[in-house]
Amino acid sequence: MIRFDNVTKTYLRGQSPAVENLDIEFARGEFVFLVGASGSGKSTLMRMVLKEVAPTRGSVHVAGKDLARIPSWRVPALRRDIGMVFQDFRLLPSKTAYQNIEFALAVIGTPRKVVRRLVPEMLEMVGLEDKGRRLPHELSGGEQQRVAIARAYVNRPSILLADEPTGNLDPATAEGILDLLAEINERGTTVVMATHDRAAVNRMRRRVVEMVGGVVVRDEEGGGYESAVEDSVISGHAEDGESVTAAGTADPADPTRPSDPTPAPDGAESADRAGRDHVDEVRASEDVLEEDLIDEREAQHLDADDAAFAEDEEDHR
Ligand SMILES: Nc1ncnc2c1ncn2[C@@H]1O[C@H](COP(=O)(O)OP(=O)(O)OP(=O)(O)O)[C@@H](O)[C@H]1O
Structure with missing residues (x-):
């Protein structure tokens, strides 16, 4: 489904x-947990799957397709088949829960009848059937994340x-999301x-891929959050004594950010970047909405491989 072949990404x-x-x-x-300290490369890996970031070397295949060979005009179709959920939910703040989910269908030109059936179905699946009219700020964090998951799915x-x-999210709410x-x-x-959610990983016991400084140091079926591998930062092995960088050499400054001259406090930098990305994303998605709504042809062409939607259309005939 997703394959990385000898992939290296160097931003600068x-x-x-x-x-x-x-x-x-x-x-x-599969259900895979990516674990590792802040800056270890987890988001970079995911952004490459979305073709938001191109590898400097090597190739990424998604659903059998080499992403380097997908022309930019086909990228929206690629992303249509990949749902994305973020820590900060990223709902459109002026749209209700219902409209946030509807939006994901509207941008691909889903017929209105199908939208009217699918959105309530999704709201019910995430346990929010009675909260479709609420704006994001009228929902709890856990509820907002449920809407975001409904929209992604x-x-x-x-x-x-x-x-x-x-x-x-607090632990109980996090469990529900998981x-x-x-x-x-x-x-x-x-x-x-x-994730950095120790309880989630330990409860689920799925495949765990742990990264340190851009390198996979553990790939374990049914793994837990902590690991026995020596390079692990999250389990504390590399914290006292010598830290381990991507190249396996000591970097006492910060094992997870070997190149950062002045590393930001954990999370601060990525939160800042996430904020900027979010603004860009909202702008981009609003552009997409306009384009796609204008382009009525989209409404006639649900993706050939989107069998579920094709069936939904059949149901309505
Ligand atoms: N757009 C960018 N430009 C320059 N460097 C970047 C960029 N994005 C990420 N990096 C750097 O790449 C490295 C990996 O970052 P990445 O965001 O993939 O880590 P992460 O494991 O997802 O961290 P977190 O858990 O904080 O989200 C870090 O050293 C980071 O500073």
Whole structure:
């Protein structure tokens, strides 16, 4: 489903790679946890799957397609088949829960009748059937994340990427979100979830891929959050004494940010970047909405491989 062949990503010349010599495959239907300290390359890996970031070396295949060979005009179709969930939910603030989910269908030109059936179905699946009219700020964090998951899943993507989806939630709420992701996985979607949520990983016992400085140091079926591997930062092995960088050399400054001259406090930098990305994303998605709504042809052409939607249309005839 997703394959990285010897992938290295270096953002800036002279900087250490964010991801280095990555050789890994995630099979269809798998549930994979990506763990590792802040800056270890988890988001970079996921952004490469979305073709938001291009590898500096090596190739990424998604659903059998080499992403380097997908022309830019086909990228929206690629992303249509990949749901994305973020730590900060990223709902459109002026749209209700219902409209946020509807939006994901509208941008691909789904017929109105199908939208009217699917959105309530999704709201029910995430347990919010009575809260469709609420704006995001009228929902709790856990409820907002449920809407975000409904929006990510409503197109029945083959892949769901979740970047710290429980990061802003209390433990009980986080458990509910995780159960929802597990249900989506049981329905056949491949789920890749980057997380610092120890309880989630330990409860689920799924495949765990641990990264340190852009390198995979552990790939374990049914693994827990802590690991026995020597390079592990999250389990504390590299914290006292010598730290380990991507290249396996000591970097006492910060093992997870070997190239950063002045590393930001954990999370601050990525939160800042996430904020900027979010603004860009909202702008981009609003542009897409306009384009796609104007382009009525889209409404006639649900993706050939989107069998679920084709069936839905049949139901309505
Ligand atoms: N757009 C960018 N430009 C330059 N460097 C970047 C960019 N994005 C990420 N990096 C660097 O790449 C490395 C890996 O970052 P990445 O965001 O992939 O880590 P992460 O494991 O997802 O971290 P977190 O858990 O904080 O989200 C870090 O050193 C980071 O500073």
